[in-house]
Structure formats: structure tokens, C-alpha cells
Amino acid sequence: MIWNESIECMDRESLRKIQSIRLKKIVEHVYHNTPFYRKKMQELGITPDDINSIDDIVKLPFTTKYDLRDNYPFGLCAVPMSQIVRIHASSGTTGKPTVVGYTRRDLSAWAECLSRAFTAYGAGSSDFFHVAYGYGLFTGGLGAHAGAENIGASVIPMSSGNTEKQITLMHDFGSTVLCCTPSYALYLADAIKDSGLPREEFKLRIGAFGAEPWTENMRHEIEEKLGIKAYDIYGLSEIAGPGVGYECECQHGTHLNEDHYFPEIINPNTLEPVAPGETGELVFTHLTKEGMPLLRYRTKDLTALHYDKCPCGRTLVRMDRILGRSDDMLIIRGVNVFPTQIESVILEMPEFEPHYLLIVDRKNNTDTMELQVEVRPEYYSDEINRMLALKKKLASRLQSVLGLGVDVRLVEPRSIERSVGKAKRVIDNRKL
Template sequence: MWNEAAQTMPVDQLRALQLSRLKSLLALVHDRVDFYRHRLDDAGVVPSEVTSLDDLAQVPFTSKYDMREVFPFGLFAVPAEEIVEVHMSSGTTGKPVVGGYTRADLDLWQEVMARTLDAGGLHAGDVIQVAYGYGLFTGGLGGHYGGTRLGAMTLPMSSGNTFRQLNTMADFGTTALLCTPSYALFIAEQAREQGVDLASGPLRAGFFGAEPWSAEMRSDIETKLGIKAYDIYGLTELIGPGVAAECTEQNGLHIFEDHFYPEIVDSETGAVLPAGEKGELVLTTLTRTGTPVLRYRTRDITYLIDEPCPCGRTSRRIHRLMGRNDDMLIIRGVNVFPQQVEEVLLRIEGVEPYYRIVVDRDGSMDTLEVEVEMTEGLFSDEVRTVLALERRIEHELRLALGIQAVVKLVNPKTIERSEGKAKRIVDRRAVTTSI
């Protein structure tokens, strides 16, 4: 296996390595990152006094909102001239989360993505088609870096242009596909319509992430594409894809623990939970140098699997994600918050502050619809006025969210009111949690 010594390290040695790296990390951020120095000092955490991994529980959490507040350079632990690449994820009020990469960080990213692909059985002889989006989104370049580090022929297709995706698969003999699971099914549908039998070709593996997907969806992808479909996990806040990945056993995602330290905590109290108990995943970057992160609250719900894996890797695994404990939606690989929708609607005359976000799946693709009440005055206007306002709101939402939404103006007082927390989201994608 790729870097077998690191991935099969005896557990006691792995824990010792993690502690050593944690102590170095705490000293680094206390010395170089004002944000963390203040956090650690306020919590009474002295890096030189940390003697066990259990001491990490004394360190305050980091949230997406913290990262947004110090935009853009507040978490950089090196001078800007040492940052050679930047990636960003969407923020809730227009400010994204920024990740700065040193050359060492890019080397780290290539390493963990090579492990990801190797875990699914790929090697230097494979042809890898990367159909994640390239750019500030981490998916495309993450897959690309992993493929080239592995020594495989890597095709930087990016997302979209499905006709060309299919032609490239045929021309180059693609053996592995990297994209969102919904796009994989869309590729399968287009192949069927064009009379292309992907299941009979060389394609044998797919690495899918960036959005929720169910066990049933995995089965559908595997049947239609004739492949093994592997779940991969990562966050821009940590490194991008490459934090954890399934092996060929497809029984939980191995965390690359020599670089990312996992905890499961109670979402309400913050208390650390034992292996096997469901809670929120919290991650710490042990080796990131550009923007190191302490105890990042992912908001993803899962649990740790401590039992040995037949593959021989000694790292702990996380169960397939079982939902989130916040109101963030992941739609076609893009993070969408209700607050973003609300901010757009509140700027537009002719609509009331009552809306509903409906997420569904049309075939293999996620769809986003926003229902919003029109005012009494607009209700009495001509149909063409209503249609024009719908198109305007769709345009504004696309600018704010980065994806297309369908807007439907509905009659006044037709969206259900609530005396408690308003029910803003209806997610009909029916994602299950079993493997």
C-alpha cells in the first residue's frame, strides 16, 4: 500500500507521533497566530505543559464562523510570501473561509490524496479522470495532485461537458472517476442515452464526495457504471479532500491520523465521547503549516470505529456521515446556508420575509427551489411582472450562492407560520445512513 509504514504504524507508535506533533502544533500557533494565542491564553493552555493527547480537550474549538471573522489572513502561521496556493469555501455572509498552502502543505495534500486513491486499489498504471471542479474549490486540484503523486495518468477534465467526459473515457481508457456522486449518476444517464455501456469498459473505481449520498445511491452508481464506489472525506478548512477515505473493504473511512487528529464530541456540551458513540466530528491538523487548525467543529455527525480493519491500516475510521447538526445544505458540492437566501430576499421589494427552501433530486442531480411569498401589491399585478421578479431573484441568488436556484413566487400567507423555529428547509433527497 502507499506509504505502508505510515498507514500500518503500530497504534502505540502512532499515538506517540500524534502527541509529539500536537505539542509542536500548539507551540507553533501560540507563537505565530494571534487568534490562537489569545484563545489558548484565555483557556489557560500552556503548550509546554501538554503531556497527553487527552489534554487537547482543554483547547477551545474553532468554528467556520471564527475563520470567517479573521478573513482573509488571520489564521496564517507563516508570512504571506511563503503561501504558494490559496483555496476557499463559501461563507454565510459573503466572506469565505481561506486556506493558505505552503509548499510543505501541498506535499502533504498530494500524500494524503495518493493514499486515498491507493486505498481504493489504484496504482501507477491507472487513468484517472478528475471531474470535480477546478479552481478555488478543493475537489479538482485535490484529486489531480493525488493522481500525479500516485504516478497515474491524470486527466484534468473539471466538471460539466458530459459529452466530452464520455468521449474522453472512451479515448483514453479511463479506469477511475473522481466527481460528486450525483454527477456520476448523471454521467451514467447520459451514457445510457448515447448507447455507451460504461460497465463493459475499463472503468472500475470511483471516488465520490463533496455532497451527501446514501447507501442506495452507492449501489445505483456501482450497478450503472460497473465500478466500486468509494466514499472520500475532506474539508477546505483542513486541507480539502484527503482527510479520510474508504479502503476496498468499504466499511468506514480511514482517517489519516498521522496528519489529522479526530475527536467525537457531544454537540451540546462539547464533551469528548468514546469510540462507537455517535456525535460531532472534530478535527485538528497536526502537520499543516500554512493555516493550521485546532479542534475544528465540522458539524458532521458520525462515530469512530476502533476495531482493526482487514486491510491492515491501523488508523481509526469514521462511519459514513450520518447528517449534520447545523442548517448548512450541500447542493451539487456547494455549501448553502438559509441565511444567504434570506439576505438576498430582504434586499428585494415585492416579496415578504416568508420563504421555504426545497431541495430535491431530479434523476441524479440535486435541485434547489426557493418558494417566497409575494406582497399583496405584487399579487394584483400582471403575470409578466411576477415572472420578471422571479427571474431577477434567481439571478441574485446565483450571484450569492454560486449555483442555480428556481424561484417560485407564491400567494400571500401561503407559507406556514411557526410560533417556534421556522421550518425553512425541506430536503427530499432521502439520504440514509447505513453502509
């Protein structure tokens, strides 16, 4: 099923024409209405007249999270505050939050993009959406809510937390689509099992999961435990929230809504564009945003883009699964390590639960990595030899994948703290 066939299946040449017209318009908009961008462009010696097609995007300045924080709260807004009807913000765990303002048209465009996603998953007006993303300043809850309403579905605005009530209402209301983080989906799956309610009494069939990186193995784990089809939804609060990209039934990459959010991949060190299919840092430029348009925003997400037509019929560019964030990457004894690599290893081994904690430290000037991982109840044992063999098996697999020794600690089922939002997987105690 396709929500907006004329755009999602448009030929590349026609799409580039639309992107070119929209880019020129957005550059004029920010040049005249956002002093920050006018100054940046003047420093580079360019004016809106220098931007005539989407190919000219490389002339424009980059924007980073620091620029948003330096202009906190509303310094990057390109319309009067009287036109801003909604404000969202990041969690601000590393300082001031990044703030985003939306006009009515911005909210409408965002809902359109989410409608494309949910339709691609096979959802429609007869579905019950159980939205367990957090509501409030976080974009997940209200974003998914608007997209579901836009396709005519019934929305249960649960928000996150209160797991017992989540399960009761999911069961009693007959929820068919679950929207939450993948880690919370696993938590719900375990809680449903504990509740004693038979899984066959639940009507869930689709999961829309995002807001944190997750692996293919984790997808299979969720699908098996909840008896659903699990889809990835991609977004980031600075660009729109969920719905910037989505998987189709082929699950052969994430289609990006590039008529609204133009993607580039650059080398994070040289800032030069890389060839299609090559991995680098994902950069977005708003093409339709009124409230707070961003030019060439550096997401720090590492991925690759593919422009060939998808078997589903969509021509929108496909993005590989996010490898990780360039700022999530751990450098341990000179080796680049992504938490997702560790998660993949854990999930390919049937003995372990997908719940782990990686603790990085520095002792005697040497980096150390301790991995605490839960053993599934049927494999957990009091026999020391069996547990030692299991520990050795995981440590040696990690060594071969990472090229580094990891101190593995096997822990009892349910002993690692669960999260109702984004899972905390890594604690880095080094004073870097």
C-alpha cells in the same frame, strides 16, 4: 494495496506517540505565530507548556467557521505570505468564503494522504484518472489531481461541466478512475446511456466520490449504472480537501489520516468528548499543517469513530458514514430530519430515480414538507390509479422512517434540474 504501510498499519501506542509530539509542536507554532490562538489560549489560562500529550488536546480552544470568516482572508495564517504557495477557499454561499493557505510541505502532505486513498481503492501508476471535480478555489479538482500524479497515474484534468465532452474523452482516452461528486456520477451514467456509446467500450473501474453526503443505496445505483466499484473519499476545505479520510477494500468505514488530522467526537451541545463508537460532532486538529493550522475545528459533521483494527490490516481509526451536518439537520414540527434519510428511502424502492428535491415551508404556522421525486421511465404512467398507488407507497414508507407526513409529488424522469457540482437537494423557504 497499501501506500504507506508503516503509518497506515502502525500500532496505536506508536501512533499516539507521534500524535503527541506533533500536537505539542503545532500548539507552539500557532501560539507564537497566530495572534488569534495566542489570545484564545491566554483567555483559557494555558500555554504550550500545558500540552505534553495527545490527551491534553481537550484543554485547547475550539475553532469554528465563524472564526475563519472573522479573520478573513489571511488572519489565521501562521507563516509569512511569502511561504504560502497555494490558496483555496470554500464557495462562500453563506457569506465570505473560508480561506486556507498552504505551504509546499502542506501540499506534499495532502498529496500523500490522497495517494493512500487511491491506492486503497486499487489504483496505481497504470491508471487514467478522469478528474471531474471542479478546479479552482474548490479543493476537489487540484487535490485529486495531485494525489493521482503522486502515485504515478496519468491525469485528465477535466474539471466539472461540459458533460458531452467528458463522455467523449472518458471513452476515447480509456479513463479507468472517475473522481467527482456522487450526484454528478449518476448524471454522467445517464448521459453515457443517452450517448449511444456502448458501456462495454468504457474502461472505468473505480470511482472516488465525495464532497456531498451519499447513501449506501446510492453507491449501489452508481456501481450498477457505471459498472464500477464506488469508494467514498472524505474531506473538507478547512482541513485539507479530499483525502482527510478514505475507504479501503472492506468498505467498513472511512479510515482517517490521523497522523496529519487528529479527530475527536464531541457532544455538540455540551462540547464534551463522547465514548468511542458514540455518534456526535466530528472535530479535527491539524498535526502537521504549517500554513494555517487549526485547533479543534468543529466540522458540524455527525458521525462516530471506531478504533478496532480493520480486516484490511490498517489501524487508522474508522469513521462511520456521515449522518449529515448538524447544520443540515431540518427540524420539522419538532422532529429531526436529515436529507440522507429521505434519500435512503427513495433509493431502496426500484420505482424511483435518485433525483429529488425537498421543499420545506411554513403555512398557517405549521411546517410543511413537499418531496418532488422522479419516477423511472419504466414505472412512469398516464394511469392515475397506478401513480396514486406509487405515491401512497412512498409516502407511507417515509412516514414510518421519519415519523412525519410528507407531501409526495411524483414527477417525470429528467425533470429535476441536474448539478455538475454539489447537488442542491433542499429548499427551506421558512423564515427561521
